[in-house]
Amino acid sequence: MVDAFVRPARPEDAEAVARIQLETWRTAYARVIPESVLAELGADEVAAQWRSAVVEPPTPRHHVLVATEGDATVGFAAAGPATVEDLVGPGYTSEDHGEGEWDATTLAVSTLLVEPRWGRRGHGSRLLAAVADVARENGFTRAVAWALDADQATRNFLESAGWAPDGVGRVLDMNGTEVPELRLATTFTDA
Known part of the structure; x- marks a missing residue:
């Protein structure tokens, strides 16, 4: 059996994380x-x-986590307190408790990627579970993530884990191309 786990990223993981993101x-x-x-x-x-x-x-509430299998880094997640831009739309009010621009109770998962050749091996689920653990440890009670509207795989993955679209979307301008995103959300209960 191959060891597969999630751990906090270290500085020496940066090249692997960049490779995974780009690929x-x-x-x-x-x-x-x-x-x-x-x-x-x-x-x-x-x-x-x-x-x-x-x-x-x-x-200190921002985290980068990496998923490994054996000696290989196969995926990563980045999350931290949500910004005002993450919380646009109905149902969200920022609960800023002295952290400046960061929300005190809502975690934003900015990235969760598993390199395609390592997909379907549980790495995404382990990363998402580790993100939920970090959220609870840091006092977050809910989380949001933006998914590209065309990225049905990510949407399906998050929805299968209990996340749901909350009806809010936005459009990114990528060099003159409009790329729509949909926000998904979840709440954390004591585990």
Whole structure:
């Protein structure tokens, strides 16, 4: 049996996280994200951004987690307090308790990716469970995640884990191409 688990990211994971992001985006989102946007993403620059997110997160409640199988890093998730932009729409009011621009009770899952060749092996579920654990440990009672409208696989995955679309969408401008997203949400109960 191969060891598969999730752990907090370390600075030396930045290159693997960047590789997973770039390979996943170029494979899974090639028809959604404009080619010009994908072409602009350099591995070194993306790795430097992830290294910074691990070493100097915006708050102590921001986390990057990696999924591993054996010696391979196969996926990752990034999450932290939601911003006002994450909480647009009905049913959400920011509960800012002295953290500046960050919401005190809502976690935003900004990224959860498993490299396509490692899919269907439980890594996404382990990452999502670890994100929920981190959320509870940090006092979050609910979470939101934005999924590309065209990314039915991510939507199905989150919905199968108890997340649900909350009726709010937004449109990203990616080099002049409008890319719609849908917000999914969940609440955390004591486990």
